[in-house]
Amino acid sequence: MEGTVVAVVVVALLLLLVLKSGMRVVNQVERGVVFRWGKALPNHRQPGVTFLIPFADRMRKVNVQIVTMPVPTQEGITKDNVSVKVDAVVYFRVTDPVRAAIEVQDYVFAVGQVAQSSLRSIIGKSDLDDLLSDRERLHEGLALMIDSPAAGWGIHIDRVEIKDVQLPESLKRSMSRQAEAERERRARVITADGEFQAAQQLANASRIMSDTPEAMQLRLLQTVVEVAAEKNSTLVMPFPVELLRYFDRAVQKIDADLNPDAPQPSRSPQPSQPSQPSQPPQQAPAPASAPAQAPESGGRP
Numbered sequence: 001m002e003g004t005v006v007a008v009v010v011v012a013l014l015l016l017l018v019l020k021s022g023m024r025v026v027n028q029v030e031r032g033v034v035f036r037w038g039k040a041l042p043n044h045r046q047p048g049v050t051f052l053i054p055f056a057d058r059m060r061k062v063n064v065q066i067v068t069m070p071v072p073t074q075e076g077i078t079k080d081n082v083s084v085k086v087d088a089v090v091y092f093r094v095t096d097p098v099r100a101a102i103e104v105q106d107y108v109f110a111v112g113q114v115a116q117s118s119l120r121s122i123i124g125k126s127d128l129d130d131l132l133s134d135r136e137r138l139h140e141g142l143a144l145m146i147d148s149p150a151a152g153w154g155i156h157i158d159r160v161e162i163k164d165v166q167l168p169e170s171l172k173r174s175m176s177r178q179a180e181a182e183r184e185r186r187a188r189v190i191t192a193d194g195e196f197q198a199a200q201q202l203a204n205a206s207r208i209m210s211d212t213p214e215a216m217q218l219r220l221l222q223t224v225v226e227v228a229a230e231k232n233s234t235l236v237m238p239f240p241v242e243l244l245r246y247f248d249r250a251v252q253k254i255d256a257d258l259n260p261d262a263p264q265p266s267r268s269p270q271p272s273q274p275s276q277p278s279q280p281p282q283q284a285p286a287p288a289s290a291p292a293q294a295p296e297s298g299g300r301p
Helices: 002-022 097-102 107-125 128-132 135-153 169-211 213-228 241-258
Strands: 023-026 030-036 048-051 057-063 067-077 083-094 155-166
Touching: 002 023, 023 030, 030 097, 057 097, 067 107, 083 107, 083 128, 083 135, 097 135, 107 135, 107 155, 128 135, 128 155, 135 155, 169 213
Parallel strands: none
Antiparallel strands: 023 048, 030 057, 067 083, 083 155
């Protein structure tokens, strides 16, 4: 009996050791690919505890999380012959663990190489303006170029982003001068448009004031109120325009009374001056007589 009990215990221990050697744990972020006698099974193992046949099965774990892989800076020449340096980042994940473990030796390295070559290709096919402004279209093109070979490896490209575009220093200075000139042009156009609109409004206001003299008087009073609001100790009152016109008409009336035969001068803000009386012409002076000749020396007078 004792020998039977010992044998049962030994067999139980051996079974426990075999089960322990064949037991594996697959994490939630992983999938298990089982190779039985070197041949991959078609179905991968789900997360949790799984059992393998000792000495026959071998399992490889494949991570199915999204991988963020930076693409090193790539230098290229754009379609419009500008030398630039561009770097990017690729987001991808494994959708078929069996194919990712069988079809490619190192899928992370393979995706990196495809991303670098695709980035250089997209630089040569694009203009500089597209690299700087039309990023969304370039992202879609890059994702399509990388996803074409990666789909056969059981990998899906979620997104590709261009991080930075490095330009030559001379091109940066040229672009800054261009932007400065464009801003100056806009400022000048806005200033000229404002002056044009102000001139139009002033012309309309002058026509209204010329038709309505009371408006000029109201504007004068408003100007006086604005000047007085500045807390000045001295207030200068401008001379009314109506009073100047009254003096002008009075001077013209007096001039017409004094010279009724003279033609009426046109109305002007300056009073006309009375004409001076004409003077008789002066007679030309008589020619002077010739001087007497001096006596010659030694002669008789």
